[in-house]
Amino acid sequence: MTSVPGERPVTVEIRDLKFTYPGIDGHPPPGAKPLIEDFSLTLRAGDRCLLVGANGAGKTTLLKILGGKHMVEPDMVRVLGRSAFHDTGLTTSGDLAYLGGEWRRDVAFAGFDVPLQMDIASEKMIFGVQGVDPERRAKLIKVLDIDLNWRMHIVSDGQRRRVQICMGLLRPYKVLLLDEITVDLDVLARADLISFLKEECEQNGATIIYATHIFDGLESWPTHMAYVADGKLQLAKPIGEISDLKELSLMRAIEKWLRKELEEQRRIRKLRRAQGLPEYDRPVEGSRVAGGDPAKAQLLNNGWAGGRLHSTLAGEDKAQLYDLSSNRVLR
Numbered sequence: 001m002t003s004v005p006g007e008r009p010v011t012v013e014i015r016d017l018k019f020t021y022p023g024i025d026g027h028p029p030p031g032a033k034p035l036i037e038d039f040s041l042t043l044r045a046g047d048r049c050l051l052v053g054a055n056g057a058g059k060t061t062l063l064k065i066l067g068g069k070h071m072v073e074p075d076m077v078r079v080l081g082r083s084a085f086h087d088t089g090l091t092t093s094g095d096l097a098y099l100g101g102e103w104r105r106d107v108a109f110a111g112f113d114v115p116l117q118m119d120i121a122s123e124k125m126i127f128g129v130q131g132v133d134p135e136r137r138a139k140l141i142k143v144l145d146i147d148l149n150w151r152m153h154i155v156s157d158g159q160r161r162r163v164q165i166c167m168g169l170l171r172p173y174k175v176l177l178l179d180e181i182t183v184d185l186d187v188l189a190r191a192d193l194i195s196f197l198k199e200e201c202e203q204n205g206a207t208i209i210y211a212t213h214i215f216d217g218l219e220s221w222p223t224h225m226a227y228v229a230d231g232k233l234q235l236a237k238p239i240g241e242i243s244d245l246k247e248l249s250l251m252r253a254i255e256k257w258l259r260k261e262l263e264e265q266r267r268i269r270k271l272r273r274a275q276g277l278p279e280y281d282r283p284v285e286g287s288r289v290a291g292g293d294p295a296k297a298q299l300l301n302n303g304w305a306g307g308r309l310h311s312t313l314a315g316e317d318k319a320q321l322y323d324l325s326s327n328r329v330l331r
């Protein structure tokens with residue numbers, strides 16, 4: 001971990017990150033355009049970074065990479081000076097925690113994997129986590145206003161979510177990755193959780209990266225903001241250095257960036273259509289299954305689901321059935 005005397009230690013360091021999802025054969029397709037590239041970001045103990053961007057921009061992917069769920073070269077992502085993917089001790093110790101993902105079905109973080117739908121009391125779930133500071137547990141139960149008699153199979157989504165968040169935060173962490181975890185919380189629970197998390201950073205030097213589309217009540221929460229578009233970091237700065245935030249609210253500033261991004265995408269698509277090119281620049285993911293046929297590969301790249309291809313090839317909407325075994329477009 002890089003640290004200069006007098007400076008807060010670096011906790012998260014992303015350097016020239018490049019990432020491509022594996023294709024159907026488990027390997028990044030040759031020549032595929034990376035989903036994330038040229039991405040660098042450094043955060044220090046105490047920093048709270050809001051990760052924003054349009055749907056599909058790559059926020060979850062980035063958090064999963066940071067959480068050690070996707071493999072990248074060890075030098076590209078360092079958390080507490082260690083490789084998140086290769087050093088499993090980071091997550092098992094609780095120093096690195098990730099909250100998000102398939103919360104409706106499981107508590108799949110902090111080393112647990114517990115179904116949330118069975119008839120079990122919230123107390124049993126929360127007190128079942130071993131090695132927890134009782135004071136911290138009591139505080140979390142209070143902050144999230146959890147009734148220890150809640151039966152997990154009949155509670156509301158928001159109540160279930162509170163229990164999940166509580167369990168995820170029971171062990172103190174040094175770096176916390178939050179992927180849109182507050183969607184179901186009511187205003188009060190959300191506000192209390194947000195201020196609890198802020199306190200954790202200020203008092204314990206924790207670092208939090210929080211990806212969300214809900215900006216209510218977050219005005220004074222982040223110390224940094226990272227804006228991602230199409231897998232690339234468009235902006236990563238301390239809040240005080242973002243000029244739009246001097247004139248606009250958090251929500252308005254983000255709205256302004258996303259509108260600009262959408263207009264630019266529309267402009268590019270129009271240009272491509274006019275040139276007879278595919279509207280979307282997708283990775284050459286389908287090239288292998290398409291047997292090297294660029295037209296078929298393009299069809300695959302334009303999105304196949306269960307064998308049905310939806311293509312916007314040359315600006316024309318097409319839906320075709322594709323037989324993967326014979327590698328043929330059927331109709």
Ligand SMILES: Nc1ncnc2c1ncn2[C@@H]1O[C@H](COP(=O)(O)OP(=O)(O)OP(=O)(O)O)[C@@H](O)[C@H]1O
Nearest residue numbers: 021022035053054055056057058059060061062213
């Ligand atoms: N397992 C996967 N394999 C291939 N592509 C994937 C996979 N998971 C996500 N993607 C693609 O990566 C892109 C980024 O997805 P990601 O979930 O990271 O976006 P996001 O910014 O979190 O979006 P949202 O705001 O909608 O949650 C999307 O185009 C998505 O289709």
